[in-house]
Amino acid sequence: MKRLIRVAFLLVALGFGAWAVASQWDAVRSGFARLSWPSLVLSLLVVVAALGGxxxxxxxxxxxLGSPLPPRPAAKVFFVGQLGKYIPGSLWPxxxxxxxxRELGVPRPRSAAAFFLTMPVQLGSGLLVSAVTLLAARPGAAAPYAWMFLLIPVLAVAFEPRVVNAVIGFGLRRLGREPLERPLTRRGMLTALGWxxxxWAAYGLHLAAIVNQLGPSGASAVVFSVGAFALSWCLGIMTFVVPAGAGVREVAMVAVLAPLMDRGSAIAAALCSRVVIILGDLVCAGAAGLAARRGTPTGDDAGNDAIPGKAV
Incomplete structure (x- = not known):
């Protein structure tokens, strides 16, 4: 039964991902026609690196939080689960x-806490990266989005482990759940921020590989691309009801890229970026699933010893 549900989940996620591409196919095709194969391969490779981050x-x-998973099973849980972002609704991943x-011994509240903590970490770091890079590349381009950057100090306070632990504890008490066995530490938060x-650097290089083919090139364009992608992603993540920020991120990216390239090229860059990221998600999910299957112990080797630090 679990296998059937998982297959159905994957099919639905893939269906919505395909729809996201097919709905804009003419524009996507014209954009890809202007890109060289080396730039597309480079863009996909750094997207895979970004997804790994x-x-x-x-x-x-x-x-x-207390569940150190080995790389292979962790990658499978994360990448396969992330395909759920293409399904309408914010809770599928x-x-x-x-x-x-849970199949690996991770308590559900701990998985949920890690998931919901990842969002503000990425949002805060993304806003910081976009503020620094856009100001460095083209100071005037960041002015329309100054209101977004006001969230940076708020999120910086929220990253304090004592604040995070208090919020998680309050939420679990309201849900009638047991508190987390291990609180979040400052070291853990800083490690997550580093990754x-x-x-974000890899995502920016992914967009730069596309922008350099459709518009200006050079170091300034690369730096600007890092900020443009990070800012458009942050705008997209705030629309939780839209699958993977579909449409919102592209519109935001076109607006942010306006000082760098003409509108037609910006639209092509945004749509090509969307397709490359979808391909990256599929590559990572497929590779993680195969790697986890090859690394799955059998016979007497199966069990709790397969997952160091497995929580019961």
Whole structure:
């Protein structure tokens, strides 16, 4: 039964991902026609690296909360679960991660805490990266989004482990759940932030590989691309009801790229970025699933010893 549910989840997620591409296919096709194969391959490779940074951000938080998963099973839980972001509604990824994590001995509240902590970590680091890079590349381009950057000090306070632990504890008490066995530490939070920053750098290089083919090139364009992607992602994540920020992120990206390139090229860059990221999600989910299957112990080797730090 669990296998059937998992297959159905994957099929639905893939269906919505395909719809996101097909709905804009003409524009996507014209954009890809202007890109060279080396730039597309480079863009996909750094997207995979960026997605890996996101996985390590989540894994660091989960380990700090008391469930240190080995890389292979952690990658499977994260990447397969993340396909749920293409399904309308904001809870599918966390539900998938909670169920797959439970099979590895991770308590559901801990999985949920790691998931919901990953969001503000990525949001805060993304806003910081976008503020620094946009101001460095084109100071005037950041002015329309100054209101977003006001959230940075608020999120900085929220990253204080004592604040985070108090909020998590309050939420669990309201839900009638037991408190987390291990509180979040400052070291764990800083490790997660470090991985998130590396992820943003890779995402920016992904967009730069596309922008350099459709508009201006050079170091300034690369730096600007990092900020443009981070800011558009932050705008997209605030629309929880839209699958993976579909549409919102592209509109925001076109607006942010306006000082760098003409509107037609900006639209092509945004749509090509969307397709490359979908491909990256599929590559990571598929590779993680295969790697986890090869690394799955059999016979007497199966059991709690397969997952260091497994919680019962």
């Amino acid at each position: 996101g996985m390590m951000t989540w894994r660091s938080l989960l380990a700090d 966390v539900l998938a991660q909670m169920e797959m994590g 998130a920053l590396l992820g």
